[in-house]
Amino acid sequence: MALQFDTLEHLAQGDIPDALGGACLGRPAARQRPCSTWPVQQVRAPLLGGSAEVLHEVWRASPGLVGGHTTGIHWCRSGDVLYGTIELEERDWAGSGACSALEAASEAAYTRIFRLLDAQGLPHLWRAWNYVRDIHGDEAGLERYRRFNLGRARAFEGAARSVVGRVPAACALGLGEGPLSVAFLAGTTPAVPIENPRQVSAYLYPVDYGPRSPTFSRAALVHPDGQEWLFVSGTASIVGHRSMHLGDVVAQTHESLDNIAAVLAEANRQCRSAPFALEGLSYRVYVRHPRDADAVMVVVRQRCGTAPVVCLQADVCRMDLLVEIEAQAGHTARAPFTEGNPP
Numbered sequence: 001m002a003l004q005f006d007t008l009e010h011l012a013q014g015d016i017p018d019a020l021g022g023a024c025l026g027r028p029a030a031r032q033r034p035c036s037t038w039p040v041q042q043v044r045a046p047l048l049g050g051s052a053e054v055l056h057e058v059w060r061a062s063p064g065l066v067g068g069h070t071t072g073i074h075w076c077r078s079g080d081v082l083y084g085t086i087e088l089e090e091r092d093w094a095g096s097g098a099c100s101a102l103e104a105a106s107e108a109a110y111t112r113i114f115r116l117l118d119a120q121g122l123p124h125l126w127r128a129w130n131y132v133r134d135i136h137g138d139e140a141g142l143e144r145y146r147r148f149n150l151g152r153a154r155a156f157e158g159a160a161r162s163v164v165g166r167v168p169a170a171c172a173l174g175l176g177e178g179p180l181s182v183a184f185l186a187g188t189t190p191a192v193p194i195e196n197p198r199q200v201s202a203y204l205y206p207v208d209y210g211p212r213s214p215t216f217s218r219a220a221l222v223h224p225d226g227q228e229w230l231f232v233s234g235t236a237s238i239v240g241h242r243s244m245h246l247g248d249v250v251a252q253t254h255e256s257l258d259n260i261a262a263v264l265a266e267a268n269r270q271c272r273s274a275p276f277a278l279e280g281l282s283y284r285v286y287v288r289h290p291r292d293a294d295a296v297m298v299v300v301r302q303r304c305g306t307a308p309v310v311c312l313q314a315d316v317c318r319m320d321l322l323v324e325i326e327a328q329a330g331h332t333a334r335a336p337f338t339e340g341n342p343p
């Protein structure tokens with residue numbers, strides 16, 4: 001059956017028999033004991049601008065859920081789709097020879113993910129959600145986000161995945177605390193990567209942004225049974241490869257949404273379902289400073305109408321960026337192409 005995405009304020013044991021996996025968003029102080037048996041990514045970031053202290057995001061899919069715990073990955077699969085989470089304590093990777101602890105942990109996380117996917121026969125990574133403590137901190141002379149990029153890229157290569165072109169949609173955010181955390185969706189069918197003509201592809205960023213470029217596409221169209229999902233990666237106020245509107249959070253929000261609109265236009269040229277529009281997506285908005293949340297949300301409401309939006313405080317992975325926005329939507333796919341049913 002189709003993949004479904006829900007956001008809930010309250011969740012009790014046994015509430016969602018067909019849960020594939022999800023995320024728990026909110027600050028640790030408000031956190032209750034986890035009450036789910038499915039894989040859940042703990043996103044320990046303060047929720048802003050709403051009444052809820054914790055939100056539960058759940059991917060649902062049925063029938064035939066199977067799952068397990070494999071090399072630290074908690075995963076669950078339904079047919080052609082698999083969701084998983086992995087949390088690695090960086091201290092366990094301290095002293096890994098030439099490479100920094102975060103770099104080694106990042107490589108290990110992705111290496112394990114690709115091994116699981118290969119073993120499960122769904123080799124295609126569609127979307128990854130990455131959270132890193134102290135993302136701007138220095139580790140052995142390099143910003144920790146750049147260490148993460150080094151480890152991630154090495155794992156892609158080690159698992160015979162391309163680091164350009166066919167790469168997953170993703171986000172990478174800094175949090176105040178916690179382990180390296182990666183959640184992911186993968187499938188039996190390849191994702192269709194989407195790039196943004198207003199931006200240099202992230203995997204082609206010049207070396208000014210680090211010795212290895214980040215390994216993600218601007219968006220991905222994926223096709224679980226009978227559906228088309230669009231995952232728009234974390235999107236910021238970047239044009240070409242440069243950060244724009246330094247210090248102006250309202251202008252950065254507009255630029256980010258202009259970028260998402262451009263990504264949607266590209267996706268709509270390749271999609272197999274109804275066109276995607278700003279008002280038809282569901283959003284996660286990350287703001288660096290809680291004080292900016294209201295101003296950002298005014299712009300998001302102007303441009304995205306009443307679309308579902310969750311706003312969180314997190315460190316966007318370039319110091320000069322104040323806001324980053326990611327989005328997703330699922331549509332029913334058009335009937336597959338056959339003779340007499342032209343595209």
Ligand code: 3EB
Nearest residue numbers: 170171172214216233234236
């Ligand atoms: C950017 O466009 C902003 O490293 O996986 C956005 C989405 C960003 C994903 C990642 C980084 C990542 O470069 C940062």
